[in-house]
Amino acid sequence: MNVEIITIGDELITGHTVDTNAAFIGKNLTAIGLNVRYRSSVGDSVEAMEEAFHLALKRAQLIIATGGLGPTDDDLTKRAIVKVFKRNLVFHEDILEDLKRRYRDRGIEMPAINQNQALLPQGARFFPNRIGSAVGIGIEEKGKIFIGLPGVPIEMRQILIDEVIPYLKALKLAGSTQVIVIRTTGIVESKLAEIIAPGLKLETGVRLAYLPSYSGVDLRIIASAENDTGARERAQNLARYLEKVCGPHVYGRDNDRLETVVGDLLRDNDKTLCVAESCTGGQLGQLVTSVSGSSAYFVGGLVAYANEIKIELLGVPSEILQQHGAVSEECAIAMARGARGSFGTDFALSITGTAGPEGGTDDKPVGTTYIGLASPHANYARRFRFGKDREMNRSRATYAALEMLRREILDIK
Amino acid sequence: MNVEIITIGDELITGHTVDTNAAFIGKNLTAIGLNVRYRSSVGDSVEAMEEAFHLALKRAQLIIATGGLGPTDDDLTKRAIVKVFKRNLVFHEDILEDLKRRYRDRGIEMPAINQNQALLPQGARFFPNRIGSAVGIGIEEKGKIFIGLPGVPIEMRQILIDEVIPYLKALKLAGSTQVIVIRTTGIVESKLAEIIAPGLKLETGVRLAYLPSYSGVDLRIIASAENDTGARERAQNLARYLEKVCGPHVYGRDNDRLETVVGDLLRDNDKTLCVAESCTGGQLGQLVTSVSGSSAYFVGGLVAYANEIKIELLGVPSEILQQHGAVSEECAIAMARGARGSFGTDFALSITGTAGPEGGTDDKPVGTTYIGLASPHANYARRFRFGKDREMNRSRATYAALEMLRREILDIK
Numbered sequence: 001m002n003v004e005i006i007t008i009g010d011e012l013i014t015g016h017t018v019d020t021n022a023a024f025i026g027k028n029l030t031a032i033g034l035n036v037r038y039r040s041s042v043g044d045s046v047e048a049m050e051e052a053f054h055l056a057l058k059r060a061q062l063i064i065a066t067g068g069l070g071p072t073d074d075d076l077t078k079r080a081i082v083k084v085f086k087r088n089l090v091f092h093e094d095i096l097e098d099l100k101r102r103y104r105d106r107g108i109e110m111p112a113i114n115q116n117q118a119l120l121p122q123g124a125r126f127f128p129n130r131i132g133s134a135v136g137i138g139i140e141e142k143g144k145i146f147i148g149l150p151g152v153p154i155e156m157r158q159i160l161i162d163e164v165i166p167y168l169k170a171l172k173l174a175g176s177t178q179v180i181v182i183r184t185t186g187i188v189e190s191k192l193a194e195i196i197a198p199g200l201k202l203e204t205g206v207r208l209a210y211l212p213s214y215s216g217v218d219l220r221i222i223a224s225a226e227n228d229t230g231a232r233e234r235a236q237n238l239a240r241y242l243e244k245v246c247g248p249h250v251y252g253r254d255n256d257r258l259e260t261v262v263g264d265l266l267r268d269n270d271k272t273l274c275v276a277e278s279c280t281g282g283q284l285g286q287l288v289t290s291v292s293g294s295s296a297y298f299v300g301g302l303v304a305y306a307n308e309i310k311i312e313l314l315g316v317p318s319e320i321l322q323q324h325g326a327v328s329e330e331c332a333i334a335m336a337r338g339a340r341g342s343f344g345t346d347f348a349l350s351i352t353g354t355a356g357p358e359g360g361t362d363d364k365p366v367g368t369t370y371i372g373l374a375s376p377h378a379n380y381a382r383r384f385r386f387g388k389d390r391e392m393n394r395s396r397a398t399y400a401a402l403e404m405l406r407r408e409i410l411d412i413k
Numbered sequence: 414m415n416v417e418i419i420t421i422g423d424e425l426i427t428g429h430t431v432d433t434n435a436a437f438i439g440k441n442l443t444a445i446g447l448n449v450r451y452r453s454s455v456g457d458s459v460e461a462m463e464e465a466f467h468l469a470l471k472r473a474q475l476i477i478a479t480g481g482l483g484p485t486d487d488d489l490t491k492r493a494i495v496k497v498f499k500r501n502l503v504f505h506e507d508i509l510e511d512l513k514r515r516y517r518d519r520g521i522e523m524p525a526i527n528q529n530q531a532l533l534p535q536g537a538r539f540f541p542n543r544i545g546s547a548v549g550i551g552i553e554e555k556g557k558i559f560i561g562l563p564g565v566p567i568e569m570r571q572i573l574i575d576e577v578i579p580y581l582k583a584l585k586l587a588g589s590t591q592v593i594v595i596r597t598t599g600i601v602e603s604k605l606a607e608i609i610a611p612g613l614k615l616e617t618g619v620r621l622a623y624l625p626s627y628s629g630v631d632l633r634i635i636a637s638a639e640n641d642t643g644a645r646e647r648a649q650n651l652a653r654y655l656e657k658v659c660g661p662h663v664y665g666r667d668n669d670r671l672e673t674v675v676g677d678l679l680r681d682n683d684k685t686l687c688v689a690e691s692c693t694g695g696q697l698g699q700l701v702t703s704v705s706g707s708s709a710y711f712v713g714g715l716v717a718y719a720n721e722i723k724i725e726l727l728g729v730p731s732e733i734l735q736q737h738g739a740v741s742e743e744c745a746i747a748m749a750r751g752a753r754g755s756f757g758t759d760f761a762l763s764i765t766g767t768a769g770p771e772g773g774t775d776d777k778p779v780g781t782t783y784i785g786l787a788s789p790h791a792n793y794a795r796r797f798r799f800g801k802d803r804e805m806n807r808s809r810a811t812y813a814a815l816e817m818l819r820r821e822i823l824d825i826k
């Protein structure tokens with residue numbers, strides 16, 4: 001069964017908003033074995049939507065559209081649905097009552113504009129929205145399924161996961177595709193390819209993609225077969241090969257994130273962590289604490305942006321700053337040691353670098369970054385040379401710091 | 414002139430990667446007055462690309478495709494271009510020489526696989542890539558323009574900005590569309606609509622969209638007219654109306670970001686800032702320092718994730734934690750005061766809350782957050798009630814803190 005995802009909104013085609021909805025939907029449909037084959041976006045225009053819906057109904061069996069279901073005037077999706085499927089809008093008393101009750105519970109009177117939200121195309125099913133006011137809409141016609149969801153990400157996600165996925169599963173639409181992602185870090189794409197290519201034999205129906213990002217390179221396996229067992233076996237065969245040849249560069253699979261992997265290592269070993277950050281300004285602390293339950297091992301951090309703060313609050317000797325500068329191995333080590341002392345943790349990570357775009361020198365061009373690690377056994381720092389982009393440099397430094405800690409805990413040289 | 418953006422890669426349709434390229438391209442083409450009308454994605458399959466390219470050549474005059482131009486085996490875009498345009502690949506000695514020279518400069522031998530990068534469709538122009546190995550490809554045929562760019566974001570961006578935009582401008586393809594974004598924060602979409610709707614009169618060719626995000630609600634104006642002056646005037650008329658009725662909720666226009674607006678206010682008033690963060694774990698510091706040059710006003714921050722750190726390093730009295738808990742007005746104020754004292758700044762912002770998903774109580778459910786502000790004149794905190802999603806709560810708290818500081822500096826009540 002071919003799937004098309006259509007995201008709706010001027011902001012998506014003019015690039016004002018990055019389209020995270022399509023990725024979320026694609027991921028979750030792929031995970032239940034559906035074959036997402038088309039993905040498109042249109043602006044807030046009834047004609048453009050009609051055109052996109054007609055094309056999708058021609059080439060896909062399942063269409064999921066998001067956006068344009070809100071109560072404001074630029075939300076036109078329902079009008080396009082009515083035209084394409086030639087159905088009238090019907091008023092649903094129960095939807096309105098539910099909406100009114102939820103406003104009452106919050107002690108607010110429902111804005112009159114929300115009455116529109118109780119109008120649905122004739123014969124459509126609806127998928128309840130527990131967060132916002134726009135319900136999801138489902139239409140089955142001539143062997144095709146069309147589903148319209150609101151575009152606010154948190155609402156779309158709730159409805160997709162709680163309502164739409166169970167509905168699709170009940171229809172037994174799942175095919176036989178298996179996806180496995182092998183996650184690597186600390187090695188570039190071309191080097192990985194040199195390791196992987198020589199012994200690589202791709203079975204029929206198996207595809208491998210290299211997906212580089214700030215956190216490392218993911219190796220994505222998509223395996224198709226006649227049935228689930230076959231697909232799983234093909235994917236697993238390749239996964240095992242990749243894990244063998246890539247060795248310690250692999251930190252996890254699928255939804256493993258480096259920050260959760262490192263967090264689990266800390267928790268399992270009953271160790272604690274603090275951080276001292278300069279150029280990343282708090283990004284390492286943010287990433288570590290993005291994991292729910294990170295308070296079990298993360299104690300805190302110091303953002304020492306100004307040099308005086310490095311001296312006063314982290315105890316970096318002012319001679320180090322004078323002789324070697326803030327972007328130096330010596331400073332990184334002193335920052336990590338200082339933080340470890342103040343916060344009383346087992347491990348401390350530090351980051352100091354020239355994120356850019358200003359501030360580079362011949363000796364230490366933009367992108368030069370030192371990452372320090374302090375532990376009960378050792379204090380050391382590594383020099384990295386990232387690129388010219390400020391955001392990229394900060395992100396790469398953040399992940400490189402976590403990877404240093406992972407290798408320290410696992411004793412990988 | 415209608416534009417279609419096509420992004421290529423299995424990872425985009427299966428949702429492994431969020432498609433930031435399409436947004437970047439859309440934004441930059443819209444900014445030069447081009448009408449981005451279609452946007453689609455296809456996987457790493459030559460047939461799917463052919464289908465998408467044919468469709469695009471039918472309905473758009475300018476097609477920009479990204480992805481699948483790398484040297485590895487999953488990069489198939491060139492094969493699809495060759496088939497659709499019925500042209501052979503031709504070897505370009507100069508491209509290979511340039512690539513070899515750049516590898517030499519870095520002291521690395523060029524991997525042999527990169528020789529493919531010197532093959533281009535016959536008659537195509539190329540757009541140099543100063544970062545990676547895949548050059549951009551341009552084909553003009555029968556009044557249509559097709560441009561293929563690599564998918565690595567930093568390479569795509571460099572080629573688009575440095576090469577493709579000037580090329581398009583030279584062709585005088587610019588139309589007459591004007592986009593203005595009015596940026597608001599601290600007020601929800603439906604409230605904004607209540608303020609805006611009563612006096613709103615949309616001129617012909619003018620569209621208004623409400624775009625909510627973590628940082629606030631953007632009001633996007635797209636105005637078209639016969640010529641540039643007309644489009645600009647229509648957009649400006651609406652922008653002035655919106656800025657009048659929305660008053661202090663407006664913090665900027667277009668590419669203004671709340672963090673740069675607040676940063677400029679600090680710099681212009683010669684004031685300094687530090688932060689004390691609990692549940693956000695460093696995100697506020699990260700956001701403030703995402704602005705290049707923020708060292709002029711940002712001194713540093715403390716991430717006090719554990720309660721002992723709040724007591725020991727921020728000087729929060731332990732009685733406050735015992736009596737009111739860490740998520741309290743009292744604690745937020747004490748954190749801000751403590752940080753302001755340690756870092757010696759004019760202002761300090763603090764954030765303490767229950768980001769979730771665990772940790773909520775009846776009294777302080779998940780999403781409850783206190784934001785504190787300390788200044789030479791006052792110390793206070795505000796209570797916020799965000800939602801249930803950890804990531805969302807942390808982001809909203811971060812922006813709400815910046816907005817509190819903006820209002821403090823501008824003396825907005």
